[in-house]
Amino acid sequence: MKGLLKNEILKVVSQKGYKILLVIFAIYVILLPIFNIIGDTILGGEQSAEDYYESYLESAEFYEEMEYALDAQYYRDCAGALSFFIDNNLEDWKYERMFNEDMGAIFPDSFIEESEMSSYCDFYLRARAFEYLVGGKYDAEQLYNSSYYYYLSEYFYSEGNYYYYDREWLDYAGNPIECPHTSEDIAKMKKNALEELETVSGLVISCNAKEILNDYAEYATGLRESAEHNLKVKKNGGTETEIYIAERNFDIYKMAEEMFILISRECDSLDDWRVGFSISFLQAYSVHSSYTDVVVSKEEYIRELSYMYESYEEYVETTTQGIADAEAGIKVAHYAVMNNIPPEGIDTSTKQNLRDNIISAADFVMIFSVVLSGTIVASEFSSGTARLLLIRPKKRWKILLSKLSCVLLFHVTLIGAASILLTGLGIVFDGVGDVFANDLFYINQNVIELPSIIKTLGVITLATIQALPIISLSFLLSVLTKKSVLSFVISFVINGASSIVQTIALILITEAPLLKFTILPYLKLIDFRFTSSDLVIDEIAGEYFSLDMLFGGSLGSLLTSQTNVWLAIAIVLIHSCILCAIALQHFKKQQI
Amino acid sequence: MDKILEIKNLSKSFGSRLILRNVTLDIHRGEIVGYLGPNGSGKTTTIKLVLGLLKITHGEIKICGHDVVKDFETAIAHVGGIVENPEMYPYLSARENLRQCARMYDTKIGEERISEVLELVGLSSRADDKISKYSLGMRQRLGVAQAILHRPELLVLDEPTNGLDPAGIKDLRDLLKKLARETGLAVFISSHLLGELEQLCDTVAVLNHGAVVGVRSVNDLKKGRSDSLSEVEFTLSPVSVASDILKNNGIEATVEREILTARLKHEDIPSTIYLLSLNGVKIWSVVEKTRSLEDAFLEMTTDLRADDEAMKGASK
Numbered sequence: 070m071k072g073l074l075k076n077e078i079l080k081v082v083s084q085k086g087y088k089i090l091l092v093i094f095a096i097y098v099i100l101l102p103i104f105n106i107i108g109d110t111i112l113g114g115e116q117s118a119e120d121y122y123e124s125y126l127e128s129a130e131f132y133e134e135m136e137y138a139l140d141a142q143y144y145r146d147c148a149g150a151l152s153f154f155i156d157n158n159l160e161d162w163k164y165e166r167m168f169n170e171d172m173g174a175i176f177p178d179s180f181i182e183e184s185e186m187s188s189y190c191d192f193y194l195r196a197r198a199f200e201y202l203v204g205g206k207y208d209a210e211q212l213y214n215s216s217y218y219y220y221l222s223e224y225f226y227s228e229g230n231y232y233y234y235d236r237e238w239l240d241y242a243g244n245p246i247e248c249p250h251t252s253e254d255i256a257k258m259k260k261n262a263l264e265e266l267e268t269v270s271g272l273v274i275s276c277n278a279k280e281i282l283n284d285y286a287e288y289a290t291g292l293r294e295s296a297e298h299n300l301k302v303k304k305n306g307g308t309e310t311e312i313y314i315a316e317r318n319f320d321i322y323k324m325a326e327e328m329f330i331l332i333s334r335e336c337d338s339l340d341d342w343r344v345g346f347s348i349s350f351l352q353a354y355s356v357h358s359s360y361t362d363v364v365v366s367k368e369e370y371i372r373e374l375s376y377m378y379e380s381y382e383e384y385v386e387t388t389t390q391g392i393a394d395a396e397a398g399i400k401v402a403h404y405a406v407m408n409n410i411p412p413e414g415i416d417t418s419t420k421q422n423l424r425d426n427i428i429s430a431a432d433f434v435m436i437f438s439v440v441l442s443g444t445i446v447a448s449e450f451s452s453g454t455a456r457l458l459l460i461r462p463k464k465r466w467k468i469l470l471s472k473l474s475c476v477l478l479f480h481v482t483l484i485g486a487a488s489i490l491l492t493g494l495g496i497v498f499d500g501v502g503d504v505f506a507n508d509l510f511y512i513n514q515n516v517i518e519l520p521s522i523i524k525t526l527g528v529i530t531l532a533t534i535q536a537l538p539i540i541s542l543s544f545l546l547s548v549l550t551k552k553s554v555l556s557f558v559i560s561f562v563i564n565g566a567s568s569i570v571q572t573i574a575l576i577l578i579t580e581a582p583l584l585k586f587t588i589l590p591y592l593k594l595i596d597f598r599f600t601s602s603d604l605v606i607d608e609i610a611g612e613y614f615s616l617d618m619l620f621g622g623s624l625g626s627l628l629t630s631q632t633n634v635w636l637a638i639a640i641v642l643i644h645s646c647i648l649c650a651i652a653l654q655h656f657k658k659q660q661i
Numbered sequence: 662m663d664k665i666l667e668i669k670n671l672s673k674s675f676g677s678r679l680i681l682r683n684v685t686l687d688i689h690r691g692e693i694v695g696y697l698g699p700n701g702s703g704k705t706t707t708i709k710l711v712l713g714l715l716k717i718t719h720g721e722i723k724i725c726g727h728d729v730v731k732d733f734e735t736a737i738a739h740v741g742g743i744v745e746n747p748e749m750y751p752y753l754s755a756r757e758n759l760r761q762c763a764r765m766y767d768t769k770i771g772e773e774r775i776s777e778v779l780e781l782v783g784l785s786s787r788a789d790d791k792i793s794k795y796s797l798g799m800r801q802r803l804g805v806a807q808a809i810l811h812r813p814e815l816l817v818l819d820e821p822t823n824g825l826d827p828a829g830i831k832d833l834r835d836l837l838k839k840l841a842r843e844t845g846l847a848v849f850i851s852s853h854l855l856g857e858l859e860q861l862c863d864t865v866a867v868l869n870h871g872a873v874v875g876v877r878s879v880n881d882l883k884k885g886r887s888d889s890l891s892e893v894e895f896t897l898s899p900v901s902v903a904s905d906i907l908k909n910n911g912i913e914a915t916v917e918r919e920i921l922t923a924r925l926k927h928e929d930i931p932s933t934i935y936l937l938s939l940n941g942v943k944i945w946s947v948v949e950k951t952r953s954l955e956d957a958f959l960e961m962t963t964d965l966r967a968d969d970e971a972m973k974g975a976s977k
Contacts, residue, residue, distance in 0.1 A: 453748030
């Protein structure tokens with residue numbers, strides 16, 4: 070077997086075509102970190118806010134022509150919101166757009182309709198928040214530079230949702246329904262929200278950092294005391310569920326108090342990462358508290374949210390997951406603040422750049438491996454060398470296995486070599502940065518600090534395994550058809566469709582749970598790197614500064630709500646083995 | 662003599678099409694057996710079956726006593742072969758190609774053996790050139806080199822002289838004869854060049870329409886059957902007297918251009934010369950016309966074709 074494998078490796082490295090591919094691969098890997106620098110400095114500002122404003126309007130017109138009123142309205146709102154950012158010369162639109170596009174890319178149009186306006190309302194309302202604040206008492210530039218502008222908009226978003234009641238009401242199928250609230254209720258909620266916002270905004274603008282933070286520490290202490298009191302009350306006469314919720318709320322408020330006391334004591338500037346980071350914490354806190362309130366109250370659900378969900382049970386399931394995600398976010402945030410562990414910046418993390426580059430390199434390796442697996446058997450037949458290869462005292466399955474091993478060896482070695490090279494080049498071009506900084510993991514409801522290599526290895530593993538089914542398919546086709554080009558071209562076409570197939574499978578999986586035992590939801594295994602909880606490779610800790618992670622608004626959480634990475638890996642491996650077993654069986658019986 | 666290759670009642674069909682019918686053939690140590698047959702008669706199919714490239718429909722093949730189906734690895738370890746064109750990896754040198762082959766055997770085949778085999782087939786000076794630069798003849802020689810690399814006991818060659826020039830053919834013939842003589846190598850060789858087999862083989866098996874129609878020694882084939890008559894040409898005078906003498910003694914004789922041709926048994930030639938001399942006939946030369954292998958081959962295959970047609974006619 071060793072001799073056979075050596076033969077195969079020597080054949081690959083001796084062929085001109087593969088040599089050229091390997092040289093191109095090496096150049097690609099070397100250029101990846103350079104592309105990052107170019108991308109950061111040039112491509113990042115390629116499209117202006119005006120460009121996006123125009124594209125939103127065009128989309129709105131398109132949907133109007135198609136008579137998709139909801140989508141048209143969505144893009145009009147986006148354009149309207151963006152115009153505000155343009156008028157006030159605020160750069161924040163970039164983040165807003167990115168967030169928005171992420172959501173749009175993940176969910177198809179039909180899904181947006183079904184979830185109604187959940188994806189765009191925040192975009193719209195944040196813009197309205199700025200408009201209100203700037204149009205009222207505050208200066209846009211002052212707000213923007215305060216480092217707290219985002220918090221303000223978020224705060225407005227959570228409170229300002231009440232403005233949403235003035236809009237058209239739709240059920241989950243997109244049909245108009247009557248607003249379930251009286252106009253008096255809405256007016257009252259608006260008034261409360263505005264007062265709240267006025268208070269907070271005034272606080273932010275008028276006070277210096279230290280005052281704000283002290284104020285928050287006091288505020289958090291008040292919340293904790295209130296929660297503590299509530300817990301005592303519930304323990305003396307509440308239901309089991311009420312006690313459970315009160316306990317969880319108390320834990321969260323206690324963590325908030327600890328965090329803000331620490332921040333108020335140690336931070337002198339609003340630019341301190343821990344101050345900014347508290348926004349994430351409050352986001353998660355907000356989700357947590359709203360979910361816990363609603364889950365226990367069916368009346369609340371019927372009054373407030375029945376139009377968005379098909380049943381109370383469905384809503385309970387969704388919110389339970391939401392609570393788990395929020396709690397994970399809160400615990401990770403608390404741990405980071407208390408232990409002074411800076412977050413990975415979205416754009417500046419060298420660790421994250423490295424992982425992204427490894428994924429890009431793995432995609433290239435996949436091309437090499439699929440071409441190799443499609444050629445390694447078929448070329449023996451097309452060149453006539455199979456007649457000499459198969460008259461040796463070796464079992465056919467050993468000959469075929471040596472070829473498959475050769476492909477896998479190249480696949481793993483190239484990804485490994487690229488990872489090492491990229492680490493070195495990343496340090497040379499980007500600096501060490503946070504490459505060796507520990508990652509936070511959320512495992513079994515505990516936050517654990519582990520070396521960054523673990524998560525990087527997790528990314529490498531997922532990227533490596535992800536390609537196996539397509540490599541096996543190309544290998545099988547190579548054995549069946551004896552035609553190299555046909556084998557890898559068909560495999561590439563199928564691979565090209567895999568993202569769409571995976572998304573469709575994930576959407577259908579709630580209706581057809583057995584789909585999770587097929588390979589369809591796992592064609593892009595690397596998406597599991599976005600997953601939020603339950604997993605050892607847990608991205609939430611690594612990117613906890615990214616708010617959408619806290620909300621679980623990613624394909625990753627859609628994956629983990631239905632299945633988990635271990636099942637995914639098992640199914641990917643089983644499918645790959647089945648394809649190879651078919652190839653083996655056919656090859657054993659093949660007449661030449 | 663040891664049997665190296667035993668083919669018993671071998672049949673092969675692809676779907677309903679019968680390619681080989683009950684082929685039975687033995688090859689012994691040191692024997693060179695030619696496998697003759699017109700195109701499409703089943704020669705390459707037989708060779709592929711011997712080498713395990715095709716599945717046997719019926720019958721059995723043993724190499725050095727090991728069944729090719731049941732004990733493939735042991736059986737095939739005793740065989741070296743070339744099937745159709747000896748294609749090897751063009752992006753490797755001859756030496757590297759032979760190393761590839763060497764790694765496929767459990768017994769260690771070292772660099773010395775590789776150099777020895779390259780020397781044997783006359784490729785030493787070009788051993789490190791990529792074989793994409795080789796002529797067809799050189800590739801054939803490399804094909805032979807890979808086939809004998811592991812010192813097999815049976816060499817199976819399918820049309821090995823394709824692409825070789827006359828000198829190359831002679832070299833190959835000499836090499837195979839030497840190997841057979843010195844190492845006891847048994848050679849099973851198919852070729853459409855009948856003259857080539859005539860000079861190389863001890864025995865020839867003739868295949869027609871998937872069936873072996875005869876296995877004969879080359880000498881027998883050339884002479885025909887021992888009881889048959891061969892044509893003997895006499896240059897003599899007086900021709901008419903000689904003709905009369907022979908006819909009076911019951912010997913068929915014809916005269917053309919002063920040459921008398923008599924139909925005689927091989928062992929009757931001396932007594933006939935004596936008879937003519939005794940009667941005063943002056944004899945200048947006596948030539949016994951032997952049959953070429955081609956004549957024999959055509960005769961055997963023509964007989965079978967005639968039989969076939971007769972059978973077809975009968976079945977109608």
